[in-house]
Amino acid sequence: MKRIRLISLLLSLIILSVSLGSKPIEDKDIYASYVNWTDQLIVSNVKETIPKIVFDEDDPEFSGKNTATSQGKAHSMARKKAKEKLKVRLSQRLESILFNADYTIFEYTQVNQQARLRLNSYIGAEKEEYDFQFVKNVLEAKASLPIKGKDGILAHIPMEYGTERVPEFSEDVIPVEFSGLVVDARHLFVKRALFPKIQTDRGLDVYSPLYVKDAYAVETGYIVYRADQNGKAYETKVGKNPYFVLALSTAGKNQTDLIIPTDEAAKFLSHPESRKNITRCRVLILVSQ
Structure with missing residues (x-):
């Protein structure tokens, strides 16, 4: 009986944490x-x-x-x-x-x-x-x-989309397909914007309006900000197997852009399907409430 109550309590805490995190x-x-x-x-x-x-x-x-x-x-x-x-x-x-x-x-x-x-x-x-x-x-x-x-x-806002190719890295990594990119910036002070960029610590853009297809940007949103990784909407945006990376810092006058390690970017962009998912705006940024 005690075990059943304990399991019930744990389930309640999990449900509560998910609901609180979904704000x-x-x-x-x-x-x-x-x-x-x-x-x-x-x-x-x-x-x-x-x-x-x-x-x-x-x-x-x-x-x-x-x-x-x-x-x-x-x-x-x-x-x-x-x-x-x-x-x-x-x-x-x-x-x-x-x-x-x-x-x-x-x-x-x-x-x-x-x-x-x-x-x-x-x-x-x-x-x-x-x-x-x-x-x-x-x-x-x-x-x-x-x-x-x-x-x-x-x-209804004009923007130049899809004029450049997603970069490929020369680093020797084994290509792995990822369904999207999740950048964790919950430890940073990030200002939210319609069109933030993600860059490497060497100054190369990894995610930019110049890489994405306009139809995907309009239909799904160029970027989505969340506080958690729960819910169907999360999977809809970045798929079931996204690549997670911890942001190093913010960048830009308005502190909207994010810097990630170059070696992490190389791992994510090693596979052509992963690069294709960048063009589909399958990118999400985790931020604090």
Whole structure:
């Protein structure tokens, strides 16, 4: 009986540790809008007070500011105000995201006119998804924008993909096929970005937008950040047999790029299928919460 209770306790601890470790990696701004780097979403929340309902024409507040003549009208007014605030906050959060080691998205659009036009078009296209919950006299509203997918940010920001070949190393190593690459940077202070690069300690790029196919970057996301190695989504991104490597340090002005040992890179890139998986964006970075 004691053994059964012990096994049950151990299973509970394992389940608890997995659930705790599965918390998405998020970056929040001052308005509590956030980027969910694990699920590839930008999310914002607001609360809007529902207008007072005044249906008596003799009431002094009838047709006054922040009043409505029916519950349906009051809810409609609250949703409209919430949507206006959410659109602004999502736009602000989007532009403040780090694009790469050198720019935020806003800074990138200042030096790339095509990117500015494409981003303006995307923001105006109303790709947001909304969720509205009425709780007593308050509307709790949430809006989200996808990072990946045909309606995501990556599909609407111009980027130069796949113009170079993934490097091959001359080191004498036995070729082993790996389904993806996992870089553990949980011991480092890493800033998250849409397009981080992974480099060797000799300065050679191992992972870069110049190596990947645009269809994979848009569909799966160029990079995913996680705090753990659990769950189906993890395997979907990097497969069942990824190569694990511990990052040595960060690099770049924005501390978004990662440095790994050259000999580790040589082992991973020794097999043509492993190099092909780089072009498929089968790369994941582990970071601390």
